[in-house]
Amino acid sequence: MGRWQGGAGERLKEAALGLFASKGYDGTTVAEIAAAAGLTERTFFRHFSDKKEVLFVDQAEFERTFLDALPERSDDPMWLISAVLDTAAGLFPEERREWSRARQRVIDANVALRERELLKLSALAVALTGALTGRGIDPISAALAAESGVTVFRTAFTVWVTPDEERGFAEIQQTVLSRLQTLLD
Known part of the structure; x- marks a missing residue:
């Protein structure tokens, strides 16, 4: 997982939206979002306070x-x-x-x-x-x-x-x- 890859916030938003669409908002975890974006949970939390903020950031x-x-x-x-x-x-x-x-x-x-x-x-x-x-x-x-x-x-x-x-x-x-x-x- 690339720590310094550019566009991490956008990648996380895209991954989250895809997962929310396929698994539902409640059925999606932060770990799944980070993994789908090829990033760590720690990187996720550098960009967003929680998964709802992906939609409202x-x-x-x-x-x-x-x-x-x-x-x-x-x-x-x-x-x-x-x-x-x-x-x-x-x-x-x-x-x-x-x-x-x-x-x-x-x-x-x-x-x-x-x-x-x-x-x-x-x-x-x-x-x-x-x-x-x-x-x-x-x-x-x-x-x-x-x-x-x-x-x-x-x-x-x-x-x-x-x-x-x-x-x-x-x-x-x-x-x-x-x-x-x-x-x-």
Whole structure:
């Protein structure tokens, strides 16, 4: 097992996803993931705190992408959120779709992982609310805009990973946002 081989984190993610798909999340051990990646358990734990983090490891980067995309000036909270969503769509290029579909199947099959996914999105809404209030948006408008933005993102992602969907993430997300705006008119 190569201690210094490059790409260990990605190899572990790919091995874990394959094992989760074939054996189930609960039926897969860290030792099996490491072995399938040609690495040691010790290497696994250098990259991930536990096996669920293989699916959620990029949480800080994910949240930072949304927050960094928030424009500095505007008093329109939904315009700000729309700008954030446009930037965040870049997290989901076409080449990531199959991995995202496989990841979502694993999450959908496990209650604890679904809860973790919802916590991730809830934390994002809280962070966006704080960022909006920090830019002078009143707390209620900030919370409504942030929660709406997360709902648009989550709905777009759900559509994007459906088996027969071919549209790009940005297009889907814009359609979902337009639908929300139509509902509010």
